[in-house]
Amino acid sequence: MTAAPATRTTYREAIRTALREALASDPRVFLMGEDVGCYGGTYAASKGLLEEFGPERVRDAPLSELAFTGAGVGAALGGMRPIVEIMTVNFSLLALDQILNNAATLRHMSGGQVSVPLVIRMATGAGRQVAAQHSHSLEGWYAHIPGIRVVAPATIEDARWMLAAALRELDPVLIFEHATLYGVEGDLPPGPGRVDLDRAAVRRPGTEVSLVTYGGMLGRTLEAADRLAGEGVSAEVVDLRTLRPLDDATIMGSVRKTHRAVIVDEGWRSGSLSAEIMARVMEQAFYELDAPVARVCSAEVPIPYPRHLEEATVPQADAIAAAARSLVKPRG
Amino acid sequence: MTAAPATRTTYREAIRTALREALASDPRVFLMGEDVGCYGGTYAASKGLLEEFGPERVRDAPLSELAFTGAGVGAALGGMRPIVEIMTVNFSLLALDQILNNAATLRHMSGGQVSVPLVIRMATGAGRQVAAQHSHSLEGWYAHIPGIRVVAPATIEDARWMLAAALRELDPVLIFEHATLYGVEGDLPPGPGRVDLDRAAVRRPGTEVSLVTYGGMLGRTLEAADRLAGEGVSAEVVDLRTLRPLDDATIMGSVRKTHRAVIVDEGWRSGSLSAEIMARVMEQAFYELDAPVARVCSAEVPIPYPRHLEEATVPQADAIAAAARSLVKPRG
Amino acid sequence: MTAQLDRDEAVGLLRSMLSIRRLEEKSAELYSAGKIRGFLHLYIGEEAVAAGAIRALTPDDAVVATYREHGHALVRGMAVRAIMAEMYGKATGCSRGRGGSMHLFDAALRLYGGNAIVGGGLPVAVGLALADKLQGRPRVTACFFGDGATAEGVFQESLNLAALWQLPVLFACENNLYAMGTALHRAQAQTDLCLKARAQGVPAEAVDGMDVLAVARATDDAVAAIRGGGGPRFLEYRTYRFRAHSMYDPELYRTKAEVEQWRQRDPIPAYSESLKRDGLLTDADVQRIEAGIAAELDDAIRFAEESPWEPAENLLTDVYSPRPA
Amino acid sequence: MTAQLDRDEAVGLLRSMLSIRRLEEKSAELYSAGKIRGFLHLYIGEEAVAAGAIRALTPDDAVVATYREHGHALVRGMAVRAIMAEMYGKATGCSRGRGGSMHLFDAALRLYGGNAIVGGGLPVAVGLALADKLQGRPRVTACFFGDGATAEGVFQESLNLAALWQLPVLFACENNLYAMGTALHRAQAQTDLCLKARAQGVPAEAVDGMDVLAVARATDDAVAAIRGGGGPRFLEYRTYRFRAHSMYDPELYRTKAEVEQWRQRDPIPAYSESLKRDGLLTDADVQRIEAGIAAELDDAIRFAEESPWEPAENLLTDVYSPRPA
Ligand SMILES: Cc1ncc(C[n+]2csc(CCOP(=O)(O)OP(=O)(O)O)c2C)c(N)n1
Ligand SMILES: Cc1ncc(C[n+]2csc(CCOP(=O)(O)OP(=O)(O)O)c2C)c(N)n1
Ligand SMILES: [Mg+2]
C-alpha cells in the first residue's frame, strides 16, 4: 500500500465516519438511542445520518433506556447488528439489568444456543462541568461482567476503527467514549487501521516507569510523561484500549521492563479498574517490582460542578507525574 | 453485666429480631419491599411482622424496584428511617439509578443540606442452584459508590446487630445478606452486641497467612483454616464485615503480622472487591509481604444451575486452603 | 368454536393441557425427591393459556417466556426429554443443563427463554419483533408474562416501543391474580390491565384463561391482526395458579377456599367434558392419551437419569462466542 | 378567575413570570460570557406553569423539580442571589456551588432539587409524600417533570405507588412537546398523557400551560383535593419552550415557524394585557416591576461575582454525614 497522507479530523467525526461506514456496509446494522436522529446526537456524533439512512436505521428512541437496550438485545438475537447509544454512563444504570442479566448472560445460560451481537456506545467521564449526575466513569464496573467486552477508544484512530471491530464480534461490546474527547482534533492515518479489540497499545515507550491508563486520561498521562522526560525520567505510557478482557501480556511486558507502574484511572479510587490492574501485577509480576504499584484516580465524591472542584476530583497531569516521580526517585 | 447465656437461633431469626426491635423502638422505621408482608418475606425473614406492625409499617410493594427504592430515598429525606428490601442482588440493578444517582449523591450535591438515612437490605450470592439471574455477588460494585456504606453480616451476631447500627447512620447503608446463611443455626451471645459498622473482625487468630473474606465465604474460609491447622499452617481469618469503607487498619494489621494473604471473595474475579484489597495491601504493606497476595474468587461465568457447576464456580474450602498453602510453602 | 377446529385439533388442545399437567405433577414429585432443585414454578391451573395460545403461532414465530415456562416449551414442541433433562441439570437438557427449570431455551424452536427477571423478557420480545420488521419477515413474537410484570416500568416502556414502531408483538399477560404473595389489587391501584396497554397505544382485550377455546379464539384473532401489519396486541388471560408460587411458598396470602373455588374452574375437566358431549372424545381416547403421556414422561425421566452431567471443565465454554475467523 | 385573586396576587403572578424571564435571559448572556458553564436549560416560554402552580403550595409542602428549575426555585422563594451564585458555582450558592444550574436545593424551602436524571425525582416525591402520610402531616409534594419523563418506566411505577397508597403527590407534567429533540408524537404512541396517569389510577386533567390563571385554578383545585386526602393528582400543563433544550442544541428538530407560532402565545404579554384591561395594572406598574427585577438581578450578579469559591480542601466534605454522637 502506498503511504496515503493522514487526514485531519476530530474524534467526533471519526466516530461519525465509523457509524456511516457500518450502516452503509451491513444492512443488519442500525443505530438506536435517544436523540440520535432528528437532534443529530447529543454529541453530534450521528449528525446527518438520519438524512442519509432514514428513520428505520437511525432510530430515535423515547426516554426508555431499559426497554431500548433490551430491544437491542432482542434485535441482536433476531439477527440484526444493533448499535445502541446511551447518552451518558450515569443513565446506563437504568439499562444495567438488561445488560447484565440478559445481554451478558443469555449465551452461556442457554448452553451456547444464542448469541447477542450487540454494540452499546456511551459517553463517560468528567470535564464538562455537568456535575454529579452526568460525569462519572463507571466503565470499570462494566469490565467486571463476564460475557461482554468493554473498550475505550482514546485516540482518533481507535474512534475510527473500534466500532467495526466491535460489530464483528458475536458478543456484546460496550464502547466508552470520553465526553471530553469528541472535540479533539488530530491526524487520522489512512485506513483500514488497527482493528483488534484484544491488545493494549504502548503509546509512548519508556524505561523507568509504566503509566497505565485508558480513555479520557490518555492525554494527560502523555502530558505527564512529557514533563517527566523533561526531568530526565523515562516513562512508558500504556493505553489499555480494551478494559475487558485486559491485555495482561502488554501490561506485564511493560512492568517487567520498567519495574515500576502508576495506574491512571478516572474512576473513583476504591474498586476502580486500577485495583484490578494492581491485583494482576501483584499476581503476575510481583517479583519484578522495584516499588509498589501506585495509582492516580478520582476522589471518591459525586463530581461537583465548579471547574476548580471538578479538577480537584479527577486525575491531573501534575498528580500523575508526582506519583511516577515518587516511585522512580523515592524521597529520603 | 452478668454473663447471660447465649441463645440458640438462626441467622434468619436474628434478622427478624433485629427488624422487630427496629420497628418497635422507632416509629420512623418502616419496612418496604416485595412480599415482605403477606408472603412473610422471600426468605421468611419478616414473617409475622405484618401481623405485629400492620401494613403501613410492613409495606408490601409492587414489582417496581426502581420506584420503591426511590420512594425509600424520598421517605428518608422526609424524616423517616425506611428499610427497603430488595429480594436479590440481581434485581437491585433495576434500582441502581436511584441508589447511585440519588441516595448516594444528594447530600454532597446539595451542599450538605439533606441526608438520606436509608437502609437497603438484599440477599446475595450463590449456593441454592437458582442459576444465572439469581445468584450473583455484586456487593463489590456497591462498595465502589461514594456516599453509601456497605456491610455484609457473616455471623448471627452481626445479623442481629448490624441493622440497628445501620439505622443510626444518617447516610444510606446497604446490607448484604448471603442467601445461604438464613438457615444457619448458631449461638447468639446476649446483647446488646457489637454495633459498629467500621471495623473488620479477626474471626480466628493465626500467624502464617491472613485469609481475608466476608459474608457467605466466611464459613468455608474458617473451614479452610481448620484444614490448614491440621497441616500445621496457622491461618488468621479476617471477616471484613464492612465493605465500604474498608477497615484498612485491621487488614494491614493482620498482613503485617503474617506477611502473606489470600483474599476470598465470591464476586467474579476480575474487578471484584478482592482486587481493591490487593491494591491496598500493595499500597500500604508492600514491603511487609513475603509473597504476592493471592485470591480465590468466583469463575467469570453466569452462575449455572447444576450443583457441580455451581460449586465449580464459587470458592471452595479446598481452593482456599490450596492458595494459602502455596504461599506458605511455595513449591520447588 | 369447536366447530372451527377439526377433531384432531380439538383433542390436541386437551392433550397439550394434560401433558403440561402430568409433566408438572411429576416435576413436583421429583423436586421432593431432590432430583430437581433450585426454583421450580408450576403452571398447574394455567394450562389453557399456553395450550390455547401457542398453537396460534407458526414455527417461524418466536416465543419469550418466564420462569414458569415448562408448559410453553412443551406446547411449542420441545421434547419432554429435553425439558426433563434440563430440570435435572444434565448435559442433554435443552440448555445443556445450565439453566434448569427457569431457563428453557431452544433456538430451533425460536424459544428465547425462560427469563427469571420479572419483565426481563418484554423488551427482548420487542427487539426480536423489530428485527423481523426491519428484515421484512412476516413473523410474530409472543411474549408471556404475569400480572406482576405489568407493575414494572419496563412493561410500559416495552409496550410503548412496540406501539410506536408498530412491531409484531403479542403481549400475552397471564393474569393469575398474584405476584408471589401479592394480590393484584394490593399491587396496583388500577387493576384493569387492558387500560394500561391501551394507555401505551396497544389494543387490548381480556379473555377467560380457563377456557382453552376462548384462549385459542382470542389468540388467533390477535395473531392474525398482528401478522396483518396491525402492530402489537395485548391479551390478558384471566387465570389462576392452583399450586404455590414456587416450592418454598407456604401460601399465607390466600385462603384454601379461594383456591378451591378456582379449582372448580379447572380448564382440563371442563374441556374434556365438552369434547365428550360434542362426541369428539371417548373415555378410551382419554386413557390412550394419558398412557401416551405417562410413557413419554417415564422415558424422559429415564433419559434424564441416565444422561451425563456437563463436565466441570466446560464451565467457561460459551461465556463468549468463538471468535469469528 | 382574576376575580378570585386580589390585585396583589394577580400582579404577583406577573411579577413571578417576569422574574423568571429576566433571570433566564440574563443567565443565557452569562453563559455566553463563560460565567455560567456546564448545562443550562432555560424555561423561557413556560413561566406560567411554575408561577401559577407553586403559589398553590404552602411553605410546609415540598417541591421536586428537574434540571430546568430556575423558575421553580425562584417562585418557591429562593433568593436570586442564591440562584445566581449557584449557577456561578460559588460557595454562597444555594447548594454551595456544587450543583450548578441543574441542582438547586433548599432544605428550608423544602425544595428537593434540581434532579438531572429524567424521571429521577418522581419516586423521591412519592417517598416524601409517604413520609408525610406516615407522620400524619397534611402536606403535599409537587413533582415537576417533562413529557419526556412520562416515557420512562419509573413514571408508571411512581404513579402506581402514589395511587395504591393514596399519597399526597401532585404530579405536575410540563408537556412542552419535546424531550430534547424528540417530539412527543415521535416518542410515544399514545400522546394523551392523562390516559397514562389514569391507567395507574391517578385522576388526571390537562390545562393550558400558557395561561397562568388556568394553571393557578387547576392547581388550586388539584392541591385542595390532594390535601383533602383524595390521593394523588396528575396535571398536564400544555406549554412550550421558546429556547433551545440546552445551550448546545442547534434545534434541528423543529421549524422556526413552529416556534414563532407558540411565541404568539407567550404567557407574559397576554396576561399583562389582561391585567391592564381589568384595571389591575398600569404601564408604570410594569416599569416599576421591571426595575425591581433588574435591580435584584444586578445585585445577584454582583454578589455572585464577589462570592468566594468553595475551597478545594472541602471537596470531600458532606460525602458522608458527620457521625451521630
Ligand atoms: C425484577 C424481579 N423482581 C422480583 C423477582 C422475584 N419474583 C419472581 S416471580 C415473582 C412474581 C411475579 O408475578 P407475576 O408476574 O404475576 O408472574 P407469576 O409468577 O404469577 O406467573 C417475583 C416477585 C424477580 N424474579 N425479578
Ligand atoms: C435518564 C436520562 N436519560 C436521558 C437524559 C438526557 N436528557 C436530559 S433532558 C432530556 C429531555 C427530557 O425531556 P422532558 O422530560 O420533556 O423535559 P424538558 O427538557 O422538555 O423540560 C434528556 C433526554 C437524562 N438526563 N436522563
Ligand atoms: Mg401472577
Ligand SMILES: [Mg+2]
Ligand atoms: Mg419536554
